[in-house]
Amino acid sequence: xxxxxxxxxxxxxxxxxxxxxxxxxxxxxxxxxxxxxxxxxxxxxxxxxxxxxxxxxxxxxxxxxxxxxxxxxxxxxxxxxxxxxxxxxxxxxxxxxxxxxxxxxxxxxxxxxxxxxxxxxxxxxxxxxxxxxxxxxxxxxxxxxxxxxxxxxxxxxxxxxxxxxxxxxxxxxxxxxxxxxxxxxxxxxxxxxxxxxxxxxxxxxxxxxxxxxxxxxxxxxxxxxxxxxxxxxxxxxxxxxxxxxxxxxxxxxxxxxxxxxxxxxxxxx
Amino acid sequence: xxxxxxxxxxxxxxxxxxxxxxxxxxxxxxxxxxxxxxxxxxxxxxxxxxxxxxxxxxxxxxxxxxxxxxxxxxxxxxxxxxxxxxxx
Numbered sequence: 001x002x003x004x005x006x007x008x009x010x011x012x013x014x015x016x017x018x019x020x021x022x023x024x025x026x027x028x029x030x031x032x033x034x035x036x037x038x039x040x041x042x043x044x045x046x047x048x049x050x051x052x053x054x055x056x057x058x059x060x061x062x063x064x065x066x067x068x069x070x071x072x073x074x075x076x077x078x079x080x081x082x083x084x085x086x087x088x089x090x091x092x093x094x095x096x097x098x099x100x101x102x103x104x105x106x107x108x109x110x111x112x113x114x115x116x117x118x119x120x121x122x123x124x125x126x127x128x129x130x131x132x133x134x135x136x137x138x139x140x141x142x143x144x145x146x147x148x149x150x151x152x153x154x155x156x157x158x159x160x161x162x163x164x165x166x167x168x169x170x171x172x173x174x175x176x177x178x179x180x181x182x183x184x185x186x187x188x189x190x191x192x193x194x195x196x197x198x199x200x201x202x203x204x205x206x207x208x209x210x211x212x213x214x215x216x217x218x219x220x221x222x223x224x225x226x227x228x229x230x231x232x233x234x235x236x237x238x239x240x241x242x243x244x245x246x247x248x249x250x251x252x253x254x255x256x257x258x259x260x261x262x263x264x265x266x267x268x269x
Numbered sequence: 270x271x272x273x274x275x276x277x278x279x280x281x282x283x284x285x286x287x288x289x290x291x292x293x294x295x296x297x298x299x300x301x302x303x304x305x306x307x308x309x310x311x312x313x314x315x316x317x318x319x320x321x322x323x324x325x326x327x328x329x330x331x332x333x334x335x336x337x338x339x340x341x342x343x344x345x346x347x348x349x350x351x352x353x354x355x356x357x
Contacts, residue, residue, distance in 0.1 A: 150291065154298070
């Protein structure tokens, strides 16, 4: 049975697209046929992060309007043949996505894919609403920072009340916390909210912590999801998250300040 | 880190300040988000009715709305004035 995952946050710039790209790639690399959809109509960026921006011919809105078939619009990833990308449209018409249209495309995808990852735009407008409306699971991406935590809490309220599952009185959407841009050094100094702090406030099941890492920008510069950089801390953290989501039991990493005496002195990263 | 910084750090950390602010804010936003929109009006009208019979102040009444998995509770709390103070 296919599962629809929404990657959401409310606030912008916390790492939704980075996360969508990474977990979609991670799921596909684990052998599950996966589609990742960009819901940010007018401001598409998933294609850049996935490195397929020059291969976009048709987009999500074209499919909804019947101007292209799903197969014409889906772009097969260059690194993994089980991963497909459905880019957002660059139209300025915010009403281009309809609930009926999105539902129809998702139903069609469900026949062929195991996981469908919906990359939500920031905010609580139509695109964000439709990205989460049909979801089975929600990955709530949060930074250890006040405005991001507050917005995540707002999103949790919306997930619980304005989704298909909520409206039909079905089992609620499963919500998971992904804490990104985490800096254990700053937590230790009392300058940053800790994992426990954020969990106390949001009461969410922690799927994983992504440390603040140079590898994320490097990955987006080159258009390869950071999870493929297996040597990097962020890549490994995303690997753990995918494994945990699939039911593997992996202890949490990157939460404590691991810098030893020597590394502190020589400042290696 | 200078010696001065060391003493400074014994003060409340900014992270704990952030946590405290968030906890208050989130609790408030959750409760106001979930409660029905008629609640303030209900509170106002109830107070008017009670004031017809009992001499109570504006803050003598509190209405709260709670929701859990299978029931919704509307809690009404009226503090009546002290009997002793009522005696002439």
